[in-house]
Amino acid sequence: xxxxxxxxxxxxxxNPRERKWQDYFTFNTDHKVxxxxxxxxxxxxxxxxxxxxxLMRTELATPxxxxxxxxxxxxxxxxxxxxxxxxxxxxxxxxxANYLIPLMVGAEDMAFPRLNAIAFxxxxxxxxxxxxxxxxxxxxxxxxxxxxxSLLTGKWGQEIWIMSLLIxxxxxxxxxxxxxxxxxxxxxxxxxxxxxxxFCWSMLAASALILLSTPALAAALILLSFDLIAGTNFFNPNxxxxxxxxxxLFWFYSHPAVYIMILPFFGAISDVIPVHxxxxxxxxxxxxxSSLAISFLGLIVWAHHMYTSGTPGWLRLFFMATTMLIxxxxxxxxxxxxxxxxxxKISLNSAMLFAMGFVSSFVIGGITGVMLASLPLDIHVxxxxxxxxxxxxxxxxxxxxxxxxxxxxxxxxxxxRMFNESLGRAHFILTFIGLNLTFMPMHELGLLGMNRRIALxxxxxxxxxxxxxxxxxxxAISTAPLVVGIFLALFRGxxxxxxxxxxxxxxxxxxxPPPILNFNNTPIVTRGPYDYGHNPTEAxxxxxxxxxxx
Amino acid sequence: MQSQTLQESSTVLSEHSTEHGHPDHRLFGLVxxxxxxxxxxxxLFAAFLLYRATSPVWPPVGTxxxxxxxxxxxSLILISSSFVMHRGQVAIKKNDLSxxxxxxxxxxxxxAIFLAGQMYEYFHLTFGLKTNLFASCFYxxxxxxxxxxxxxxxxxxxxxxxxxxxxxxxxxSHFGVEAAELYWHFVDVVWVxxxxxxxxx
Numbered sequence: 001x002x003x004x005x006x007x008x009x010x011x012x013x014x015n016p017r018e019r020k021w022q023d024y025f026t027f028n029t030d031h032k033v034x035x036x037x038x039x040x041x042x043x044x045x046x047x048x049x050x051x052x053x054x055l056m057r058t059e060l061a062t063p064x065x066x067x068x069x070x071x072x073x074x075x076x077x078x079x080x081x082x083x084x085x086x087x088x089x090x091x092x093x094x095x096x097a098n099y100l101i102p103l104m105v106g107a108e109d110m111a112f113p114r115l116n117a118i119a120f121x122x123x124x125x126x127x128x129x130x131x132x133x134x135x136x137x138x139x140x141x142x143x144x145x146x147x148x149x150s151l152l153t154g155k156w157g158q159e160i161w162i163m164s165l166l167i168x169x170x171x172x173x174x175x176x177x178x179x180x181x182x183x184x185x186x187x188x189x190x191x192x193x194x195x196x197x198x199f200c201w202s203m204l205a206a207s208a209l210i211l212l213s214t215p216a217l218a219a220a221l222i223l224l225s226f227d228l229i230a231g232t233n234f235f236n237p238n239x240x241x242x243x244x245x246x247x248x249l250f251w252f253y254s255h256p257a258v259y260i261m262i263l264p265f266f267g268a269i270s271d272v273i274p275v276h277x278x279x280x281x282x283x284x285x286x287x288x289x290s291s292l293a294i295s296f297l298g299l300i301v302w303a304h305h306m307y308t309s310g311t312p313g314w315l316r317l318f319f320m321a322t323t324m325l326i327x328x329x330x331x332x333x334x335x336x337x338x339x340x341x342x343x344x345k346i347s348l349n350s351a352m353l354f355a356m357g358f359v360s361s362f363v364i365g366g367i368t369g370v371m372l373a374s375l376p377l378d379i380h381v382x383x384x385x386x387x388x389x390x391x392x393x394x395x396x397x398x399x400x401x402x403x404x405x406x407x408x409x410x411x412x413x414x415x416x417r418m419f420n421e422s423l424g425r426a427h428f429i430l431t432f433i434g435l436n437l438t439f440m441p442m443h444e445l446g447l448l449g450m451n452r453r454i455a456l457x458x459x460x461x462x463x464x465x466x467x468x469x470x471x472x473x474x475x476a477i478s479t480a481p482l483v484v485g486i487f488l489a490l491f492r493g494x495x496x497x498x499x500x501x502x503x504x505x506x507x508x509x510x511x512x513p514p515p516i517l518n519f520n521n522t523p524i525v526t527r528g529p530y531d532y533g534h535n536p537t538e539a540x541x542x543x544x545x546x547x548x549x550x
Numbered sequence: 551m552q553s554q555t556l557q558e559s560s561t562v563l564s565e566h567s568t569e570h571g572h573p574d575h576r577l578f579g580l581v582x583x584x585x586x587x588x589x590x591x592x593x594l595f596a597a598f599l600l601y602r603a604t605s606p607v608w609p610p611v612g613t614x615x616x617x618x619x620x621x622x623x624x625s626l627i628l629i630s631s632s633f634v635m636h637r638g639q640v641a642i643k644k645n646d647l648s649x650x651x652x653x654x655x656x657x658x659x660x661x662a663i664f665l666a667g668q669m670y671e672y673f674h675l676t677f678g679l680k681t682n683l684f685a686s687c688f689y690x691x692x693x694x695x696x697x698x699x700x701x702x703x704x705x706x707x708x709x710x711x712x713x714x715x716x717x718x719x720x721x722x723s724h725f726g727v728e729a730a731e732l733y734w735h736f737v738d739v740v741w742v743x744x745x746x747x748x749x750x751x
Contacts, residue, residue, distance in 0.1 A: 111575045111579065112575075112576070112579055115579070173583075173586050176582075176586075177579050177582045177583055177586075178579075180582055181575050181578055181579050181582065184578075185573070185575045185578060186575070211582060211585055211586050211589070212585070212586075212589055213589070214586070214589075215586050215587070215588075215589035215590040215592075215593060216589060216590070216592075216593040218590050218593070219590050219593030219594045219597065220593065222590075222594075222690070222694070223594075223597065223690065226679075226686065226690060230679060230680070231680055232679060232680055232686040232690075233680075233683060233686065234597070234683070234686060234687075239683070240605075240610065240682060240683045241683060242600070242601065242604060244600075245597050245600050245601065248596070248597075248600065249593050249596070249597060252593070
C-alpha cells in the first residue's frame, strides 16, 4: 500500500493560485489541465470519427452505392481510420497518462511542463488540418496510404494528410519524452520502480515504442511527400521506385502503433481490476515486465502485414514466429487479470463492467490475431472483412472499452463528482451489444470473401452487412447515456470525496480534483500499490496507522 | 527516517535545482529526443539500403562519377569541429567564458563552411533531384542532414549570444552548452554513416 506522509515540502510554492475555467482553453503547463485538454479533444474527435463510420455503415446497408458516392466513401474511410487512431485513441491515452502519471508517482508535475503543453497544442491544429482536407478533396488511400494508390488519388488531400500526421506524430514523441523522464526520474521518495502502478509501467512500454517507431513513419511520410510534390520516384514503380519500401517503413511504425494504442489501456485495466475486486493484483511483475516484452516483440513483427507483398518465404516464417510469440506476454496479462478477479469481492460498477468487457472482447481480437499471424490463413483472408473484424475487436473491444473503464474509474478523481451508475451501466450494455453486433459478422463476411475498403459489394453479403449497420447505429445510441451522464455529473453530480473506491495508489491520496501542485506534502511511499483485502477496514485506516507509526 | 529523507532531498535540491524545484532532467530528455531523431535517420538509411539491395545495378546506369575531394574535405571539417567544440565545454567547466566563446565561435565557423561546401556541391553536381533513385536518395539524405546541421548551428549561435551576458553560464550551470554540444556530436555521427552510404558504398 502506498502511504503518503506528512512531510513539509521544501519547495512548496507559497501561493498556489486557484484553477480558472479559462485555463482549459489556453497554453497552460499544469499536467492536469493538459490531461483534460487531451481527453476532451480526443472525445470530440471520437464523435467526428464515429460520424464517418456511421456514414460508411449506412452506405454499406445496401450493396449499391446509393447513399454516398464511392469517392466520398473512400474519403470517409480514410478519415475514419486516421481520426480514430491518431486523434482519438492515441491522444486519449496521452490524456490519461498526462493526468495520472505525475499523481501516481507522487510528482508535482511532468518533467518538462512547457514541452508538455506544446505537445498538446499540436494536436487540435493537426486534427483541424486533417479535416480541412475535405475542402480540397480528402485523401482516399485509407489510413495506410500505400503508394502507388496514394500517389494517384488527389495530391493535396494526401499531402494534408501527411502534414497532419507529422504534426500529431511530433506531439506524441514529445509526450513520450515527458512520460519516460517523469517516470524514471521523478518518482516520490520510497517509490521503487517495482512499486510503480501498472498504468505507469504500461505507459513506459508504450512511450518507448512511440520513441522508437514513430520516427520511421516520419521517414516514410517525408519520402512520400517528395514523391507527391517534387515528383521523385521513391515509391513509384514507373520511375524505378519500390512501394514495398514504404510498406516496410510504414509498418515499422504502424504495427507498434497497435501496442501504443492498447498498452495504456492494459495499464488502466490493471489498475481498475484490483480496486473493484478488492484483491491484490495477481503477478505484478509479470504484468509489468510483459508490457516491456510486448514492446520489444512489437518492434520485430511488422512484416506480418506484408505476407502478400512479395515477402520471401524465410522472412514470412520469421515474422510469423515473432507474431505468434506476442500472444505469450499478452496471455500472461489476461490470465493475471482473471486470477485477480478470481474470488474477489467484485463490485459490478461501470468501471468494472467495462474492464470485464475489455478482457472478454480483447481475447477475441487476440485469438483472431494469432489466426491472422499464421501465413496460410492470412493469405486467404488478406484485405477482407475478417481483418476489419479482428482489429476492431482489438481497438474497439480492447482499447475503447479499456479507455471507458479508465474513464469511469478516474472520473471522480478528475472532476470531483460521481458518475450516475445507472447511466454508466446503460452505456456499457449498449456498447457491448453494439460492438459485438457490428464486428462479429465481419469475421464471417471476410471468410465468405467480402473485400474491405469498397463501397459496393455482392448481393449475397447484404444480410450480414445490415446486421453490422444496425450494430453501428446501436453504438451511436450508446454514447447518449455517456454524454448525458457527463453533464449530469458535472452540474448535479454527488461530490466524490478524495477516495470513493478506497483505492491505494497515490492519486487517490489527495483531494478530488487534486490541488494545483497535486500533493500538499511530498508523499513518501513505503509499500506496493495493490495490497487490497488484507485488512478488513481497508484503505484509509491503514494509511492513518502507518502515518502514526512512523 | 522522516528527517533523514528530508535532509537528503534538500541536499539534492540545492545542488542542481531549477525553477521547477526538481533536479535538472533536460539532458536526459534531450538524449531521448536524439533517440527519436536517430530513428528517422535509421529509417531513411534502411530505405536507401533496401533500394541498393534490390536494384540490379547501383548506382543506376547513367549516374555520374561521384566527386570525393570536396565532400572529403568537408567531412574532415565537420568531424574536427566536434573536437573543437568540446574544448568550449572544457573551458566553461573551468569558468573560462572567453574560452567558451572562442571555441564555440570556431565551431560555428566550421559548421558554416560545411554548409557552404554542401551548397557549392549541390550547385555543381551534374544530376538533379529527379535524375534517378540514387540522385533522389542523395539529395534527400544529405539535405535532411544539412537541415540538422543548420539547426545545430542555430543552437551554437544561441549559446554564443547568451554567453555575451557574463552570468549566463558558469562551471556549475551550463545546460545550453552541453545540449548544443550533444546535438552537434549527434549530427556528426550521423554524417559519418551518411558519408559512407552515399559517397563510398
